[in-house]
């Protein structure tokens with residue numbers, strides 16, 4: 001396949017590029033900064049610029065769109081929303097009018113997590129997801145977080161394009177926290193200093209995904225026979241070595257409704273729909289980590305309530 005890939009200088013983009021290259025796909029790579037570590041030419045351009053021209057877009061089979069501001073760190077909310085909306089509107093519009101049959105986009109779990117833009121761990125803010133376990137059917141719920149709002153806007157653009165261009169495929173991947181290969185290896189081998197790498201993403205159900213599993217998900221989206229608009233939550237959750245999941249649900253997510261279905265997985269995330277529809281599941285087993293050091297440092301009020 002010939003694929004236009006945006007965000008190739010990023011963590012996920014570089015991994016996806018290498019995986020596509022290894023499979024023999026032709027890649028048209030775009031970013032606003034170079035990446036000497038990937039084995040292909042990178043076209044440098046600002047994807048947010050008015051009158052954007054995307055290289056060779058008329059001849060590609062698919063667009064994998066990963067270039068966005070990936071969080072709010074060091075940015076004003078309006079800056080993130082304006083930049084991401086401009087980038088996404090440009091890329092999606094160019095792909096649509098150029099006849100591209102398939103678009104895969106990196107959305108975020110924050111589009112459904114519903115939490116506030118500004119919070120500190122000292123406040124122990126409550127999780128706001130609509131229900132647990134999280135799954136691919138969850139309604140959009142960006143809270144007051146404008147990074148999340150930019151992802152919701154992007155999903156709506158794709159849904160809209162799917163109505164305008166029947167027969168084409170538009171997929172939004174609501175990725176959780178993506179772990180670099182090094183960080184994932186550290187979690188897998190329990191060689192991480194839990195005091196310096198705290199698990200702060202309980203507002204996202206303690207979810208994560210290794211960058212290789214995230215890249216594999218993108219590749220599966222290219223192969224699938226789906227048409228129309230689809231969003232998925234390709235994710236794993238940490239497994240705690242010193243605390244049962246029942247206890248975690250009780251202590252962290254007591255206010256969140258549990259889905260009322262039989263045979264639910266005993267975790268915070270349910271990927272069965274993804275496995276059924278596109279045949280993806282993570283290659284790696286869940287990372288097992290101790291919760292006790294995190295609780296002792298960040299959630300002292302839970303204290304000895306955390307017990308196996």
Ligand SMILES: NC(=O)c1ccc[n+]([C@@H]2O[C@H](COP(=O)([O-])OP(=O)(O)OC[C@H]3O[C@@H](n4cnc5c(N)ncnc54)[C@H](O)[C@@H]3O)[C@@H](O)[C@H]2O)c1
Nearest residue numbers: 007009010011012031032046047067068070106175177178
């Ligand atoms: N890293 C995570 O934990 C995570 C979680 C959920 C979703 N995502 C999403 O996945 C995608 C990739 O994330 P990442 O971690 O690889 O981010 P990253 O910051 O490492 O990569 C993003 C890339 O986009 C490029 N880019 C940004 N603005 C641009 C512009 N105006 N023109 C051209 N290129 C531009 C950057 O130069 C960068 O190389 C993003 O859309 C992000 O929102 C990431």
